[in-house]
Amino acid sequence: MKLSFQDYISIKIHQTDLNLTKFIKSKLEDFNLAPEQNLIMMLLWEKDGLTQNQLAEKLDKDKTNIARMSSNLEKKGYIYRAHPKEDRRSLMLFLTDSGKELGERVIPVAEEFNDIVCKGISSDELIELERLLTKINQNVQEQ
Template sequence: MKLSFQDYISIKIHQTDLDLTSYIKSKLEPYNLAPEQNLVMMLLWEKDGLTQNQLAKALNKDKTNIARMISNLEGKGFLNRSKCPNDQRSMEIYLTSCGKELGNQVIPILENFNKVVCKGISKEELKEMERLLHLMNHNVSTII
């Protein structure tokens, strides 16, 4: 039996991603922060001083893309780069005071967003969804 457009799981996931991204984009816009840039900031709000390589690995992005985002965030005054004391070829990324203050404003928005998105979904259902998404990612990674 041939699948219809709405039967493809990839379409459902893509539409959900578009909806979630559109919503968070509107919430981050007043802070001059794009959703992808927000991911870098979230990692640094969690642990300041990560290297560009650590950020690239955590976000599954290429180093060029991460370097561009870091430059953009540095230009906005949210971050500073510093040579790694142990490895002069690596750069550590640190939040500026402005970047830390941004976290005080944005993190509550992100936490509320997470609460809204997960409303009516049990912890067990969230764990199962995470398991299924991980399995899908694994399935795709084996063919590319």
Template sequence: MKYEPLNNIGVMIHAVDLDITKFVNDKLKAIQLTNEQNLLMALLWEREGISQNEMAAKLNKDKAGIARMISTLEKKGYIRRKSCPNDKRSVEVYLTEEGRKLGDDVIPINKNIIQALNNGMTEEEIGELRRLLMKIRGNVNIL
């Protein structure tokens, strides 16, 4: 195999990730929500009361980064934190009424984003892409 450090699948995936992040940030700019904040809110629109640790695990983010995002979203008035009744060291996160209303605006945008990303691909191709990406993820996680 010829060594071409800038012509490999990792570089291509990174470039696509940057393009997707810019695309999503552009779509959410008017709402003043970043791609990362959107992912966190999406977790809460699916299920409230999720812990900060669970958010970090689901989003594959460090706990400090999740805590900063939660703090920012709390200042915007979209979420609130509550101590877990079973474990006082753990914090659960809930939507405020404003956070629920935000979902009415953002969820349709998220659906359009997904549709745009999947444009021109069949369900089989999307499934194959997911399978291949998970295979790559597994390859780097065993190193």
């Protein structure tokens, strides 16, 4: 039996991703933050002083994209970049006071976003969803 367009799990995941991105984009608009820039900020609010390489690895993004987004965040005054003494080839990202203050306003928005997205989904279902998404990612990476 041939699958219809709506039967492909990849289409459902893609549509979900588009909806999530559109929703968080609207929530972040007032903060002058793009969703991908917010991912960098979320990691820095969790642990300040990460290298661009660490961010690229954690976000599974190429280093060029991380460098571009970091430059934009620096222009906005949210971060500054510095070379560590022990490795002049590496660049570390640090929050400015403005970036720290932004976190106090954006983290509650991110938490509300997570609550909205997970509404009506049990802890067990979230664990199962994470397990299934991990399996799908592994299947794709094995190809």
